[in-house]
Amino acid sequence: MELNPEQNYFSRLLSHHKPLLISGPCSAESEGQVLETALALKNSGIDLFRAGIWKPRSKPGTFEGIGEIGLQWLNRVQAETGLPVSVEVATPQHIELALRYDMDVIWIGARTTVNPFVVQELAEALRGVDIPVMVKNPVNPDLALWAGALERFYNMGIRSLAAIHRGFSVLGENRYRNAPLWQIPIELKTRYKNLPLIVDPSHIGGRRDLILPLTQQALDLDYDGLMVEVHPNPAVALSDAEQQLTPAAFADMLASLKVRTAQSPNPEFLNCAEELRAKIDAADRDILEMLARRMALVEKIGEYKRQNNVTILQMDRWNEIFKTRPEWAARMGINPDFVEELYKLIHLESIRKQTEIMERD
Numbered sequence: 001m002e003l004n005p006e007q008n009y010f011s012r013l014l015s016h017h018k019p020l021l022i023s024g025p026c027s028a029e030s031e032g033q034v035l036e037t038a039l040a041l042k043n044s045g046i047d048l049f050r051a052g053i054w055k056p057r058s059k060p061g062t063f064e065g066i067g068e069i070g071l072q073w074l075n076r077v078q079a080e081t082g083l084p085v086s087v088e089v090a091t092p093q094h095i096e097l098a099l100r101y102d103m104d105v106i107w108i109g110a111r112t113t114v115n116p117f118v119v120q121e122l123a124e125a126l127r128g129v130d131i132p133v134m135v136k137n138p139v140n141p142d143l144a145l146w147a148g149a150l151e152r153f154y155n156m157g158i159r160s161l162a163a164i165h166r167g168f169s170v171l172g173e174n175r176y177r178n179a180p181l182w183q184i185p186i187e188l189k190t191r192y193k194n195l196p197l198i199v200d201p202s203h204i205g206g207r208r209d210l211i212l213p214l215t216q217q218a219l220d221l222d223y224d225g226l227m228v229e230v231h232p233n234p235a236v237a238l239s240d241a242e243q244q245l246t247p248a249a250f251a252d253m254l255a256s257l258k259v260r261t262a263q264s265p266n267p268e269f270l271n272c273a274e275e276l277r278a279k280i281d282a283a284d285r286d287i288l289e290m291l292a293r294r295m296a297l298v299e300k301i302g303e304y305k306r307q308n309n310v311t312i313l314q315m316d317r318w319n320e321i322f323k324t325r326p327e328w329a330a331r332m333g334i335n336p337d338f339v340e341e342l343y344k345l346i347h348l349e350s351i352r353k354q355t356e357i358m359e360r361d
Contacts, residue, residue: 020225040247177206
C-alpha cells in the first residue's frame with residue numbers, strides 16, 4: 001500500500017499545520033446540541049467536526065444513535081460553520097446515506113474493523129467513490145487486522161486514508177479504558193510511512209483527566225492528529241459522558257499542548273544527537289554480542305540435557321531468573337518490569353533453541 005501525500009486529504013491538511021484537529025460529540029443527540037458544539041469548536045480552529053449518528057453499543061436498550069435525521073443536522077453544521085463533517089459507518093446502508101447527505105469524511109469503528117467480512121462489504125460499497133476514510137484500530141490488539149482493513153479500502157481505490165488509534169481491550173486491570181499499546185500503532189506507521197496517524201485519547205483514557213497527558217504523549221511520539229470528544233454539557237451526554245470535554249476545556253487543552261518538531265535546525269543539537277546515536281549503536285552491538293554469547297551457552301546446556309535425558313524446562317531455574325534479573329535491574333536504575341518482559345522473550349528463545357537440540361534424536 002503506497003500512499004501519495006498529494007492525493008491524501010489528511011496529508012494535504014497536515015501540509016498547512018500540525019496536529020490535525022478532529023472534534024465533536026460522541027453522539028449527535030439534538031440539533032441544538034450539534035450546532036452549539038460545532039460553533040464553539042470552530043473558534044478552536046478544528047479541521048473536522050465529528051459526531052456519532054449510529055452507535056454500536058455493547059448491550060441492547062442503550063442509546064444507539066439518532067439515525068438519519070442526524071445527517072440533516074450535520075448538513076446545517078456544514079452550511080452555518082463551513083466545517084467539514086465526519087460520521088462513523090458500519091453497514092453499506094450507512095455509507096449510502098452518508099454519501100446522499102454529502103458527508104465529507106467517514107470513519108470505520110473499532111467494532112467494525114475487527115470483522116474482515118464487514119470491512120470488505122464497506123470497501124466494496126465505496127468502489128469508485130472519492131471520499132476520505134479513517135480506520136480505527138480493532139478492539140483487540142491485532143496489527144494484521146488493522147492493516148488489512150486499511151488495505152481493503154486502498155484496494156477499492158480509496159487514496160485518502162488515515163488510521164485512528166483508540167486503544168485496545170486487554171485482560172486484567174488497567175489504568176485506561178483501552179490500553180494504548182503504543183508499539184502497535186508505531187509499527188503500523190513504520191509499515192506505511194505516509195499514513196497519517198491520529199490519536200483518540202477519549203477512548204483510550206475513558207476519563208477527562210487522562211485526555212491531556214495521553215494527547216501529549218501521542219504528539220511526543222510524532223502522531224499527526226487527534227480526535228477528541230466534546231459536548232456542551234458532558235454530565236447529561238447520552239453516551240460516554242465521563243470522557244467528553246466541554247468546548248472551553250478542549251480549548252484549554254489545546255493551549256496546554258507542546259507541539260514538537262521531528263528535527264531541529266540547531267547545529268549543536270544535530271552534532272550532539274549524531275554523537276549520542278553513534279554511542280547507542282555501539283551499545284546495541286555490545287548487547288547483541290552478549291546475547292550471542294548467552295545463546296551459545298544455552299546451546300551447550302541444551303546438549304548436556306539431551307545427553308543426560310533431562311527436560312528442557314526447569315521451573316526452579318525459570319523462577320530464579322524471573323526473581324533475580326528484575327532485582328539486578330532495579331539496583332542498576334533500570335525499570336524491572338521492562339527487564340522482566342525482556343527475559344520472558346530471552347527465555348522463550350532459549351527454550352526454542354534447546355527444543356531444536358532435543359529433536360536431533
